[in-house]
Amino acid sequence: MKRLPPQAGEWIDRGKPLRFTFEGIGYEGYAGDTISSALLAAGVRVLGRSFKYHRPRSVLSLANHDVNALMQVSSCFSVPNVRADVTPLAEGLRATAVNTIGGVARDRARFLEWLAPFLPVGFYYKAFHKKSQFPFWERVFRRTTGLGTVDFSARRKGSPKRYAFCDVLVIGGGPAGLAAADAALRAGARVALVDENPRLGGSGLYNLGGADGERQAEETRRLAAIAAAGAVVYVSSYAAGYYADHWVPIVTPGHVVKMRARAVVVATGAYEQPAVFRNNDLPGVILASAAQRMLARYSIAPCKRAVVLAANDDGYRAARDLAAHGVEIAAVVDLRGANSRGAVPPGTLVLEGHGIHEALADSQGALRGVRVAPLARDGTLDGYQAREFECDGLLMSTGWAGAAPLLYQAGARMEFSAELQQFVPAACPPGVYAAGRVNGVHGFAQKLRDGAAAGRAAAAQSRKPGSVDGAAPSCRQERAQSGMPSHPYPIFAHPKGRNFVDFDEDLQLKDFFNAAQEGFDNIELMKRYSTVGMGPSQGKHSNMNAIRVLAKILGRTPGEVGSTTARPMFHPVPMSHLGGRGFMPERATPLEGRHAAASAVWMPAGQWQRPEYYAVENQTREAAIRAEVAAVRGAVGVIDVGTLGKIELFGRDAGAFFERIYTAKFAGMKVGSTRYGLMLDESGVVIDDGVIARLGEEHFYFTTTTTGSATVYRELTRLNAMWRMEVGIVNVTGHFAAINLAGPRSREVLAPLTALDLSEATFPYLGAREAQVAGLPARLLRVGFVGELGYEIHVPASGAAHLWDQLMKTGAAHGIRPFGVEAQRLLRLEKGHIIVSQDTDGVTNALELGMDWALKMDKPFFVGQRSLEAMGRLPRKQALVGFTLDEPDTGMPKECHLVIESDEPAGRITSIAHSPAVGRVIGLALVAPALSKVGSTLNIRIDGGRMVRATVSETPFYDPKNLRQKQPETA
Amino acid sequence: MPWRLLRFALSKKHPEPRMFRAHAELKRSYDVVIIGAGGHGLAAAYYLARDHGITNVAVLEQGYIGGGNTGRNTTIIRSNYLTPEGAKFYDMSVKLWQDLSEDFDLNLFYSNRGHYTLAHTDSAMRTMRWRAEVNKHYGIDSEVVDAAAVHKACPMMDLSCNGHAPILGALFHAPGSIARHDAVAWGYGRGADQRGVEIHQQTKVTGIEIVAGKVKGVHTSRGHIATSKVLCAVAGSTPRITKMIGIDTPLFIHPLQAMVSEPLKPWLDPILVSGSLHVYVSQTARGELVMGASLDPYELHNTRSTFDFVEGLSSHMIDMFPFLADVKVVRQWAGMADMTPDFAPLMGKTEVEGFYLDAGWGTWGFKATPASGKTMSYTVANDRNHELIEGFTLDRFRKYAPTGEKGAASVGH
Numbered sequence A: 001m002k003r004l005p006p007q008a009g010e011w012i013d014r015g016k017p018l019r020f021t022f023e024g025i026g027y028e029g030y031a032g033d034t035i036s037s038a039l040l041a042a043g044v045r046v047l048g049r050s051f052k053y054h055r056p057r058s059v060l061s062l063a064n065h066d067v068n069a070l071m072q073v074s075s076c077f078s079v080p081n082v083r084a085d086v087t088p089l090a091e092g093l094r095a096t097a098v099n100t101i102g103g104v105a106r107d108r109a110r111f112l113e114w115l116a117p118f119l120p121v122g123f124y125y126k127a128f129h130k131k132s133q134f135p136f137w138e139r140v141f142r143r144t145t146g147l148g149t150v151d152f153s154a155r156r157k158g159s160p161k162r163y164a165f166c167d168v169l170v171i172g173g174g175p176a177g178l179a180a181a182d183a184a185l186r187a188g189a190r191v192a193l194v195d196e197n198p199r200l201g202g203s204g205l206y207n208l209g210g211a212d213g214e215r216q217a218e219e220t221r222r223l224a225a226i227a228a229a230g231a232v233v234y235v236s237s238y239a240a241g242y243y244a245d246h247w248v249p250i251v252t253p254g255h256v257v258k259m260r261a262r263a264v265v266v267a268t269g270a271y272e273q274p275a276v277f278r279n280n281d282l283p284g285v286i287l288a289s290a291a292q293r294m295l296a297r298y299s300i301a302p303c304k305r306a307v308v309l310a311a312n313d314d315g316y317r318a319a320r321d322l323a324a325h326g327v328e329i330a331a332v333v334d335l336r337g338a339n340s341r342g343a344v345p346p347g348t349l350v351l352e353g354h355g356i357h358e359a360l361a362d363s364q365g366a367l368r369g370v371r372v373a374p375l376a377r378d379g380t381l382d383g384y385q386a387r388e389f390e391c392d393g394l395l396m397s398t399g400w401a402g403a404a405p406l407l408y409q410a411g412a413r414m415e416f417s418a419e420l421q422q423f424v425p426a427a428c429p430p431g432v433y434a435a436g437r438v439n440g441v442h443g444f445a446q447k448l449r450d451g452a453a454a455g456r457a458a459a460a461q462s463r464k465p466g467s468v469d470g471a472a473p474s475c476r477q478e479r480a481q482s483g484m485p486s487h488p489y490p491i492f493a494h495p496k497g498r499n500f501v502d503f504d505e506d507l508q509l510k511d512f513f514n515a516a517q518e519g520f521d522n523i524e525l526m527k528r529y530s531t532v533g534m535g536p537s538q539g540k541h542s543n544m545n546a547i548r549v550l551a552k553i554l555g556r557t558p559g560e561v562g563s564t565t566a567r568p569m570f571h572p573v574p575m576s577h578l579g580g581r582g583f584m585p586e587r588a589t590p591l592e593g594r595h596a597a598a599s600a601v602w603m604p605a606g607q608w609q610r611p612e613y614y615a616v617e618n619q620t621r622e623a624a625i626r627a628e629v630a631a632v633r634g635a636v637g638v639i640d641v642g643t644l645g646k647i648e649l650f651g652r653d654a655g656a657f658f659e660r661i662y663t664a665k666f667a668g669m670k671v672g673s674t675r676y677g678l679m680l681d682e683s684g685v686v687i688d689d690g691v692i693a694r695l696g697e698e699h700f701y702f703t704t705t706t707t708g709s710a711t712v713y714r715e716l717t718r719l720n721a722m723w724r725m726e727v728g729i730v731n732v733t734g735h736f737a738a739i740n741l742a743g744p745r746s747r748e749v750l751a752p753l754t755a756l757d758l759s760e761a762t763f764p765y766l767g768a769r770e771a772q773v774a775g776l777p778a779r780l781l782r783v784g785f786v787g788e789l790g791y792e793i794h795v796p797a798s799g800a801a802h803l804w805d806q807l808m809k810t811g812a813a814h815g816i817r818p819f820g821v822e823a824q825r826l827l828r829l830e831k832g833h834i835i836v837s838q839d840t841d842g843v844t845n846a847l848e849l850g851m852d853w854a855l856k857m858d859k860p861f862f863v864g865q866r867s868l869e870a871m872g873r874l875p876r877k878q879a880l881v882g883f884t885l886d887e888p889d890t891g892m893p894k895e896c897h898l899v900i901e902s903d904e905p906a907g908r909i910t911s912i913a914h915s916p917a918v919g920r921v922i923g924l925a926l927v928a929p930a931l932s933k934v935g936s937t938l939n940i941r942i943d944g945g946r947m948v949r950a951t952v953s954e955t956p957f958y959d960p961k962n963l964r965q966k967q968p969e970t971a
Numbered sequence B: 001m002p003w004r005l006l007r008f009a010l011s012k013k014h015p016e017p018r019m020f021r022a023h024a025e026l027k028r029s030y031d032v033v034i035i036g037a038g039g040h041g042l043a044a045a046y047y048l049a050r051d052h053g054i055t056n057v058a059v060l061e062q063g064y065i066g067g068g069n070t071g072r073n074t075t076i077i078r079s080n081y082l083t084p085e086g087a088k089f090y091d092m093s094v095k096l097w098q099d100l101s102e103d104f105d106l107n108l109f110y111s112n113r114g115h116y117t118l119a120h121t122d123s124a125m126r127t128m129r130w131r132a133e134v135n136k137h138y139g140i141d142s143e144v145v146d147a148a149a150v151h152k153a154c155p156m157m158d159l160s161c162n163g164h165a166p167i168l169g170a171l172f173h174a175p176g177s178i179a180r181h182d183a184v185a186w187g188y189g190r191g192a193d194q195r196g197v198e199i200h201q202q203t204k205v206t207g208i209e210i211v212a213g214k215v216k217g218v219h220t221s222r223g224h225i226a227t228s229k230v231l232c233a234v235a236g237s238t239p240r241i242t243k244m245i246g247i248d249t250p251l252f253i254h255p256l257q258a259m260v261s262e263p264l265k266p267w268l269d270p271i272l273v274s275g276s277l278h279v280y281v282s283q284t285a286r287g288e289l290v291m292g293a294s295l296d297p298y299e300l301h302n303t304r305s306t307f308d309f310v311e312g313l314s315s316h317m318i319d320m321f322p323f324l325a326d327v328k329v330v331r332q333w334a335g336m337a338d339m340t341p342d343f344a345p346l347m348g349k350t351e352v353e354g355f356y357l358d359a360g361w362g363t364w365g366f367k368a369t370p371a372s373g374k375t376m377s378y379t380v381a382n383d384r385n386h387e388l389i390e391g392f393t394l395d396r397f398r399k400y401a402p403t404g405e406k407g408a409a410s411v412g413h
Ligand SMILES: Cc1cc2nc3c(=O)[nH]c(=O)nc-3n(C[C@H](O)[C@H](O)[C@H](O)COP(=O)(O)OP(=O)(O)OC[C@H]3O[C@@H](n4cnc5c(N)ncnc54)[C@H](O)[C@@H]3O)c2cc1C
Pocket: B035, B036, B037, B038, B039, B040, B041, B060, B061, B062, B063, B064, B065, B066, B067, B068, B069, B070, B071, B072, B073, B074, B075, B076, B077, B203, B204, B205, B206, B233, B234, B235, B236, B237, B256, B257, B258, B292, B333, B334, B335, B336, B337, B361, B362, B363, B364, B365, B366, B367, B368, B413
């Protein structure tokens, strides 16, 4: 066991042991451990295998970028790609490494490493592509690629989302962030604070290095207590991205909180960066900050005997922390020259001007020692003078890269500071502030000052936007006092390679030189060709070194090379968090229960469910539909048309507004009448249709198609905003129920329910009335979509069921029957009435529909009119026609079967059905103009490639003179 | 292990030359200047050099090769288009695609996965039949299949889509494929470069010189060059170029976003598209799920990401694949899609002599890369529109003769 004696502030709870397995072997850890920390404590050295070469790997950062220790974790089902370095341990958890064949220890894919010489950067572009062989190779690749495995039995899961607001959002709860929160709180701001760790404090609690550090930890704890008391604190949570207007989704363990802040302080710190040398990926080679996290949080000694590779003060602090916990320091190897050493415990060997020539592996593939060599003047290592040190831990502390993705996303301008060897923000957009290491400020006291300045500025900005715009808090002084935190080129060639720049993708130093040699010598192309930074850690530990290498190759500075775009997510986010509970609106009319009771068979219509037909016991679907049709034609039927969009228009300009949006004329329209309207887009394409009723001089009520209501409403409000007319628009689709009572007996059914005079003379076809029906305030429209005498009755939604019941009651004696969408489709087809989006498509214009009666071209203006005028002068491309099938026995066409003429498509069927009224198969088709004359033959290609013939005919097919819908008296 | 990889192990020095030369200077003049080193610009350069012997060509790129929509797209390749013009054009493209890796001697990972456009409603089923019928007429492999066939191709999918949008069937298009997008640009770039074309990265076109209605030259961030022919292949930046010369196009720029998951062991074989759920998804050779949705509904000349995009898309992904709840999204991004009113491209000659347009590629132009290169190189070389693009010229809008790809009204990738 490497667990140290209990110490104050440790995150583990030794009173709560937890049992778990890794690769089938049982271990024990504590509550508060992560999977990785528990395994390290148990002395497990190899936690995973690398992506390409399947080399043994382990912890690198213990800070959410240990992509080589991704695990498949099972409880009731198994979860892929779990980040073991930050995932809390749980009782009974079972983990395995994701990328092995047959387990971490004897991964059968480890032979891939021997093939490395054959597999240079981008090797897969250079072979395997013979057309006959690619499918084979692809299968091979697809067997070995990928990391974790999805478990198809995993359950659907969606977490609710929360919305939150604050004045100042501080992202990062380290010293700088805590100081920012403190300052903003003092200024009276409402502060929210996010940190990805389970506890606040960040590096303030582990980057110690002796008595000073202890005092700093004390101060950090004090500030953390202030923040915890005054701010809304989200721990174990991360900001997934920065989106426009300070919109920051915070991913907590259970759900996403969508935060809208008035100002944002980014105090996300920095990612410690690995040095590049041979075998820098061996288990046991870790970032110095990772070692400090192990010590302070989990009370684990990272090793027994360590070599520390340092190029800054942080490395020495780490060495002192190790020593304080009893780890033997074999040597501190300092990449810098003489006189740069920091304080070390007495007797510690410090080798200035030296570097690691290579790390050495034991039989398991873990670290057993290093070879340390002096640096030549040109920055290379002299391998011949290398000395070997035995060690089981190598700590790297050679530099930092700001954790700046959120700043990039916010649009901060970043520049490369040669003094700091770091990209730092040069200018942040209004309301965004950077503080601490991400801002290039590295000392503890400096971070506190920088954080406080940012917190104050953010609080002021949140009170009065613009008050501190553009003037980022001055941090120049703080930066200047930050020493040299990062080495300019901690990267060392080795003739035998295995010096990794990107651990996610197994990219070695030479890969970069080779990619550049092949012409991929700017950072974006380099990224895309080599895949550097494309792995799950998104380059957190590799992008900076890649930039340094490319700068070296090109003889430029990192600043000139620049960096790639940092897109969200900051850390990967589970889809369940993003998707949330997955609201999918489903709408029901108030008559849903009535339909269900009548055995409705449902079909979707946009967000609605509508009865397709009503099932009848021992009857086929077809028979049931036929009976519904017969009821409407012969007696009376009712259909729920409540899904139609219903919109009301009020105001002085309401009539004039209609003139513009529909093709019909409205100016002279009488109160108490209705009119059919076609709605077009600017290119003359039909987008909707409906019935408009004038209820008063300045009051209209109209319907839209079921699926069109939301878009029509949106478009009308847009036009109204543009035209600035005196019109109020209200979408009342959900407020009203609507029932169409249709059939020769409908008047008799309705009469007992209303005092309204229903005679043809007082309430004629196309009339509109407001009256009481069945005790409800109702709007009645005399419409004829299905081609019979009929009343569309609109009542408040709450009264719908009552009305339905009353109609069914008074209708019983007349043979009333509810009918569904299928019957309605047939009934309207017999009348030759179109359904927008079935008989039209995204490019069908109004002229092609043969509905010229509905197009009032002599109006001054309507949307689409100009296009229709222009198109009117051009030959038509197609026309909508009715047809009857010549010999129904030869085969039944389906909707969207093609009309073929001279071997080329010349149209398509848009609607087709057998009509009981006509006794034939009838339909509508969009066909070439040459075929549109009544009597023309249509050759239709049906399933199986067979041809059947149809003849273009007049519409309506049924009751061509429209007498039935105007019946003066009952039949 | 293929033999050709042996040389990498045997040679001391990396045995590969540059894929494309770097040129210190622009020449004073070129026979043809191509704006934009995306797939389209580079393909046109390649075929100009290879098929038409025109090699005094400069491709000017403000950023880097393939850095526009070419390097951002979700790489779905198919030819099951609705209009005869579209079907023929994309069919030619798919045929070119199938040989492209061998042509280039570069593995594009052209992966034939089969493509299902899922239908969740009656009316979607009708549209599928329409497309299938048109496709079959032109010899394109498309058929309407039922829900059982979808289940067989993707047994792990929840066919009810969480009860929201039950799948009734699909349009199955066997040739549907994906490819490694960057490599396409590199392949065309290398091929063009080898034949003498100059590719100038970090070179922005800032103006176009026109005298008496004819192209005379191009102003760039690195100076002026003379030329009588300019091919504009800049996708989402097209309005910025056409504005320079006063050509009016009906293009609108909308952001199109996408996202990618962590690498997973391959489980999803086909490419799936759902118009109702606004989802399209495929799994790459690296094991990542590449996912997209429909266009952002407003015009914007910008590649910013939005959070509501990943929210909506994830939600619908989980409707289809409930077991993905714990799978993580690693990255999201956006491109600027140059949308035409009829969802067909905008290609060919324009009212300015010597100015050729290759635009209107919206959400669907990656698959068109080879055919666009072929037809535009022909058009530029002969100053005559290639017959396959006659339905795609700018004047169709003036003539109110749209090429109605929009008729299908489904996700357009
Ligand atoms: C998220 C997304 C998903 C997509 N999915 C698919 C899909 O699945 N299938 C499909 O077929 N299509 C898809 N597309 C569409 C497809 O990506 C594009 O249509 C296609 O890549 C366009 O290629 P291009 O070469 O014309 O343009 P681009 O690749 O955009 O190249 C244009 C180039 O011009 C350069 N440029 C611009 N202005 C200038 C200037 N002034 N001077 C010099 N250079 C300039 C740009 O930098 C850019 O590199 C998708 C698009 C996006 C954004």
